[in-house]
Each structure stands twice: as C-alpha cells, then as structure tokens.
Amino acid sequence: MTNAPAGVWLITPGHTPARFTRAHTAGADVALVDLEDSVPVAAKPEARTSARGFFTQPDTPASCTLGIRINAPTTREAVKDLAALADYPVPPAIVLIPKTETPRDLEVVAAALESPGHRPLLYGLIETPQAIQNLPEIVRSSHLSGLLFGTADYARSIGSSRAWEPMLYARSALVTHAAAAGIPVIDSPYFDLDDQDGLRTESLRVRDLGFRGKSCVHPRQVASVAAVFRPTPAQIARARAIVAAAEDAAGGIVRIGHQMIGPPMVQEARDLLDRTPTHVITADGAP
Known part of the structure; x- marks a missing residue:
C-alpha cells in the first residue's frame, strides 16, 4: 500500500x-x-x-x-x-x-x-x-x-x-x-x-x-x-504482537492466545502498522 x-x-x-x-x-x-x-x-x-x-x-x-x-x-x-x-x-x-x-x-x-x-x-x-x-x-x-x-x-x-x-x-x-x-x-x-x-x-x-x-x-x-x-491502542498492540510472533517463528502459522495466525493475517497486521501515522502508534504509550 x-x-x-x-x-x-x-x-x-x-x-x-x-x-x-x-x-x-x-x-x-x-x-x-x-x-x-x-x-x-x-x-x-x-x-x-x-x-x-x-x-x-x-x-x-x-x-x-x-x-x-x-x-x-x-x-x-x-x-x-x-x-x-x-x-x-x-x-x-x-x-x-x-x-x-x-x-x-x-x-x-x-x-x-x-x-x-x-x-x-x-x-x-x-x-x-x-x-x-x-x-x-x-x-x-x-x-x-x-x-x-x-x-x-x-x-x-x-x-x-x-x-x-x-x-x-x-x-x-x-x-x-x-x-x-x-x-x-x-x-x-x-x-x-x-x-x-x-x-x-x-x-x-x-x-x-x-x-x-x-x-x-x-x-x-x-x-x-x-x-x-483510526486503530485503537489495543488494535495496535495486537498487530505488533502478531508481527513479533511471526518474526520469531520465521514465518508459517503462529498461535496467539486461542487464535491461529497465518501469513495473510500477519500481512494484515503489518499493513495496519504501515498505514498508521507515527503519532497514532506512539499514543498508546508503547515503546
């Protein structure tokens, strides 16, 4: 995008x-x-x-x-x-x-x-x-x-x-x-x-x-x-968690909580972070 x-x-x-x-x-x-x-x-x-x-x-x-x-x-x-x-x-x-x-x-x-x-x-x-x-x-x-x-x-x-x-x-x-x-x-x-x-x-x-x-x-x-x-702090935090889990697993299917996350959902999380302005991402207090 x-x-x-x-x-x-x-x-x-x-x-x-x-x-x-x-x-x-x-x-x-x-x-x-x-x-x-x-x-x-x-x-x-x-x-x-x-x-x-x-x-x-x-x-x-x-x-x-x-x-x-x-x-x-x-x-x-x-x-x-x-x-x-x-x-x-x-x-x-x-x-x-x-x-x-x-x-x-x-x-x-x-x-x-x-x-x-x-x-x-x-x-x-x-x-x-x-x-x-x-x-x-x-x-x-x-x-x-x-x-x-x-x-x-x-x-x-x-x-x-x-x-x-x-x-x-x-x-x-x-x-x-x-x-x-x-x-x-x-x-x-x-x-x-x-x-x-x-x-x-x-x-x-x-x-x-x-x-x-x-x-x-x-x-x-x-x-x-x-x-x-505009994504909420919870949505931003979840997207970060999905991306981090996928990177740790080096691709493929990962599990977060009770949900199985595949490559399309990982890319969706990356897309959300990419299109969210920095001032919105940092507003949730996360590093």
Whole structure:
C-alpha cells in the first residue's frame, strides 16, 4: 500500500476563510479547501483568492495534510483554478480532481502543477458511471495517488438514491481497483449532519468493505469517522504482537492466545502498522 494520506478527510468551502482555522484543527488527517460544489459560481473568483490563505495558516498541526479540490478539469473554471494554484506561495500537498473519468484528466492537472520542486498528490474523485467503467485505466496512471468516491453525483447520474444497496457495486469496484493498484480509496461524505448513528454505521460498512477513510463536510463529523478508521491502542498492540510472533517463528502459522495466525493475517497486521501515522502508534504509550 502507498503511504498517500487516508483516514479522515474534511472539506471546507474556499469562500469562507473564517472556517479555515477550524478545518485545520478539527482533528482530520486531511483538510481540503474546496473550489467546486460548495462554492457558488459567483463566489469562485473570491474562493480562488481566499484559498491561498488556507495553506499559510499558522499553527496547522503537522498531522494534518492540506489540499484543495479544484473544479472538473473539462471546465473553464478548472483552467482558472490551475492558473491560480501555480501562483500560490505555498502549494497544496493534495489536489482532488472532480469528475475524473480518464487518465487524461490526471495528466492535464499534473502538467499544470508539477514542477521540479513540487509534485502534488493527485486524487481522482470518482462520481460517474463512465469513471467506474474506466477504473482499470485510471488506476494505472502514474500520476494517481488515490481515489475518492462521490455518492451524490453518482446517484444522480444513475437515477438512484444514495442508500447502501444502490451504491454497493460502485464502492466494491473502487475498492477492488484501488487495492490492485496499491492506492487508498476514501469514501463519500455522509450528508445528514445530525445523524451521528447513521454516519457511524456507514463508516463501519465502508471500512469493512476496504475503504481506507471517509470524507466529512463538517467538523462535528470528524470524531465519529476517526473512531472508526483510526486503530485503537489495543488494535495496535495486537498487530505488533502478531508481527513479533511471526518474526520469531520465521514465518508459517503462529498461535496467539486461542487464535491461529497465518501469513495473510500477519500481512494484515503489518499493513495496519504501515498505514498508521507515527503519532497514532506512539499514543498508546508503547515503546
């Protein structure tokens, strides 16, 4: 698996700079400033200007990676976004590309933003049937660092609701192709801000399906998503014990407590430790 950021993503509108500090300090692993859907057309020039400050805020936690969602690459707004981004004093670490449908979408953004001193991590936002059909080609792009699912546009495009069953095929396809490419896939936001139980249920379902994180549209959602996707001290300790037992046994089947642990479970433990940030691993007080 790649070390590209996963976990909890928080998306904040680019034309609301008063919310930027809260976005940085809400506890998300990735904070994105948005130039697309959450910004009215008339406010997009203001958002491009305000978003410069998103990347120069003081006291941003080192554990929070900052990024931006541009407009869809086939639109005139995206051309303006890319031109503005090229002049930002501090470039975004992540660029989320809406309506990604072909590798060409990634190539266009990479050509505009990559420089000898900076190569942003490009994430493709998958939200159309065409994108699902083209996933085998999209994930082979050398510019791609990860995927994010957008249920709102996908459901609209196929004429369904955003309920679990209609979205299951697309989610399964995303997980399968992302895993084959060794990249993380992040789930869509949960749009009912007052339904914390529903948010937790959906977070558990997508985690168990293979998603490596979930995006949020409000800081109040961050804690619930983090509780699902961040390993607990007990899970970290167990993963360490599994890896240590396997190393002592030089491979093969090992026993921990009442459970027999084979190579797939050992690799699962290693994967958990590899994708868990150091500040989370050390938070359990273990050496």
